[in-house]
Amino acid sequence: MATTISLRIEFGGGLELLFSNERRHTITIPSVVPSDNNTKPPLDPSSNEVETKLADVEYLIYHLRDHLLQERAELFMENNTVRPGILVLINDTDWELEGEGEYVLKDNDEIVFISTLHGG
Amino acid sequence: MAPKACALCQNAKAILKRPKTGQQICKDCFFYVFETEIHNTIMQANLFSRGDRVAIGASGGKDSTVLAYVLKTLNERYDYGLDLFLLSIDEGITGYRDDSLETVKRNQQQYSMPLKILSYDELYGWTMDRIVSQIGKKNNCTFCGVFRRQALDRGAAMLQYDIAETVLMNIMRGDIARLGRCTSIVTQGEDTIKRSKPFKYAYEKEIVMYAYFKKLDYFSTECIYSPDAYRGHARTFLKDLEAARPSAIIDIIHSGEAFEVREEIKATQKIQQTCKRCGYMSSNDLCKACTLLEGLERGMAASGITDRARKRLDAEGPAPENLRTIPFYQPPSGSPTVVVEATA
Ligand SMILES: [Zn+2]
Ligand SMILES: [Zn+2]
Numbered sequence: 281m282a283t284t285i286s287l288r289i290e291f292g293g294g295l296e297l298l299f300s301n302e303r304r305h306t307i308t309i310p311s312v313v314p315s316d317n318n319t320k321p322p323l324d325p326s327s328n329e330v331e332t333k334l335a336d337v338e339y340l341i342y343h344l345r346d347h348l349l350q351e352r353a354e355l356f357m358e359n360n361t362v363r364p365g366i367l368v369l370i371n372d373t374d375w376e377l378e379g380e381g382e383y384v385l386k387d388n389d390e391i392v393f394i395s396t397l398h399g400g
Numbered sequence: 401m402a403p404k405a406c407a408l409c410q411n412a413k414a415i416l417k418r419p420k421t422g423q424q425i426c427k428d429c430f431f432y433v434f435e436t437e438i439h440n441t442i443m444q445a446n447l448f449s450r451g452d453r454v455a456i457g458a459s460g461g462k463d464s465t466v467l468a469y470v471l472k473t474l475n476e477r478y479d480y481g482l483d484l485f486l487l488s489i490d491e492g493i494t495g496y497r498d499d500s501l502e503t504v505k506r507n508q509q510q511y512s513m514p515l516k517i518l519s520y521d522e523l524y525g526w527t528m529d530r531i532v533s534q535i536g537k538k539n540n541c542t543f544c545g546v547f548r549r550q551a552l553d554r555g556a557a558m559l560q561y562d563i564a565e566t567v568l569m570n571i572m573r574g575d576i577a578r579l580g581r582c583t584s585i586v587t588q589g590e591d592t593i594k595r596s597k598p599f600k601y602a603y604e605k606e607i608v609m610y611a612y613f614k615k616l617d618y619f620s621t622e623c624i625y626s627p628d629a630y631r632g633h634a635r636t637f638l639k640d641l642e643a644a645r646p647s648a649i650i651d652i653i654h655s656g657e658a659f660e661v662r663e664e665i666k667a668t669q670k671i672q673q674t675c676k677r678c679g680y681m682s683s684n685d686l687c688k689a690c691t692l693l694e695g696l697e698r699g700m701a702a703s704g705i706t707d708r709a710r711k712r713l714d715a716e717g718p719a720p721e722n723l724r725t726i727p728f729y730q731p732p733s734g735s736p737t738v739v740v741e742a743t744a
Contacts, residue, residue: 292612292620293462293608293620294620365604367605367608367609367612369612372415372613373403373413373414373415373416374415374416374417374609376417377404377414377415377416377417377424392612394608394612395620396462396604396605396607396608
C-alpha cells in the first residue's frame with residue numbers, strides 16, 4: 281500500500297475565501313494517520329505507540345484546517361466536523377450516502393466542500 | 401460502501417439523500433422531483449396567470465439563480481406563458497455588488513432573459529459606499545434594507561408601466577442573506593408582507609446541490625459592509641442566519657403561503673396610507689426611505705434610526721424646499737403588484 285494518497289479538493293459557496301480564494305487544490309496526505317486526527321504528529325520517536333487508522337474524511341477535515349485554511353477556522357469546522365451548513369460531496373456523491381467522516385479515502389478521490397450559508 | 405441504487409428509478413446510483421424524506425436518489429430523479437415539486441405548488445397556489453410578467457429579483461446569489469433557472473425550465477416545460485425578466489438592484493457597493501452584477505449579467509445571457517438594473521444612485525442619489533462613508537458601518541444595513549425594498553417595488557412598477565400589464569413580482573430576496581442581520585431589520589419594517597419565515601435548512605441543501613449538479617453560475621461573497629463579514633463569531637452568525645435568513649422560493653411555495661401572501665397584500669393595501677412625499681406605501685406621514693434620505697441629505701443620518709435623533713432633526717425646522725427626494729411612486733394599476741418573497 282502506498283504511504284500517501286493524493287486528493288483533489290474543491291471549495292464552493294464562498295468557502296474558498298477561507299482557502300486563499302482558490303477553489304481547487306490538490307493535496308497529499310498519509311494513507312495511515314493518528315486515530316486522534318493529530319495532523320502534526322510529534323517527531324519524538326518515543327511516541328510511536330500512537331494509535332492509527334486509515335485516512336478518512338474526518339482526518340481530512342482536520343488536515344485542511346491545519347494545513348490549507350488561511351483564516352477563520354471556526355467558519356469551516358465545529359465539533360470535530362465541518363460546520364453545520366457545509367455540504368460535502370465525495371466523488372460527486374452526498375457524503376451522507378458514503379458514511380460521512382468515516383469514509384476511507386482512496387488515491388485520487390475528489391472531495392467537494394460547499395457552504396450553504398453564504399449568499400442567497 | 402457499495403453504491404446504493406436510486407429509491408425512485410431503482411436504476412441509477414443514488415447521489416443525494418433528501419433532507420426532508422431521507423430518500424436516496426439519483427441525479428436525474430433529483431432534478432425531476434425538485435422541479436416538479438415547485439411546479440405542483442405553483443399550480444396549487446395559482447401563482448401565475450398566462451401572460452404575467454414575472455420579475456425575478458436577481459442578486460447573483462444562489463437562491464435567485466436557482467429560481468431563475470427553474471422558472472425558465474418550468475415555463476418552457478409546462479408552457480406557463482410567462483414573460484420572465486430579471487430585476488437587479490445595484491446598491492453601489494464597490495467590490496461586492498459590482499462583482500455580483502457581473503454574475504447576473506452572465507445569467508441574463510445564459511438564460512436569455514431581459515435584465516433591468518436599478519441603482520440606489522439613480523433612485524436616491526446615494527450609493528451604499530457614500531452612505532457608509534457618512535454614517536459608518538453601524539446602521540448601514542438599515543439603510544440598505546429599506547432602500548432595497550422600495551427599489552425592488554419601484555423597479556417592478558417601472559417595468560409594468562412600460563408595457564402596462566400586470567406584473568406579478570416574484571422575488572427571491574437572496575442577497576439580503578449576505579447582509580446577515582439586515583434581514584431581521586427589514587422584516588420589521590413597514591412592509592406589506594410579513595417577511596420572516598423559519599429557517600429551513602433542508603431546502604438550503606437541495607438548492608445548493610441543485611446549483612452544483614446543474615453547474616449554475618452564482619456569486620457567494622459576503623457583503624463587505626455586513627457586520628458579520630468581519631467578526632469571527634461563528635455561532636452568533638449562524639444563529640442570526642437561522643433566525644433570519646432568506647431561503648429559497650421553495651420555502652414559501654412549499655409552505656403554501658404564497659396564496660395567503662397575495663390575499664394579505666390586497667387587504668393591507670386598502671388600509672395603508674401612502675407617503676406624503678413619495679407616494680410609497682407607508683404607515684406614517686413619511687415612509688422609512690424618505691425619512692432616512694432626509695437624514696442623509698441634512699447630514700443627520702441618525703434621525704432615521706432613533707427617535708431622539710429625529711426630534712433633534714425636527715427641532716432644526718422643516719425640510720428645506722430643495723431637498724433631494726425620491727421620484728413619486730406610481731403604484732401598479734389593476735391587480736396589485738405581488739411580491740412573493742422567499743424569506744425563510
Ligand atoms: Zn433515479
Ligand atoms: Zn416616501
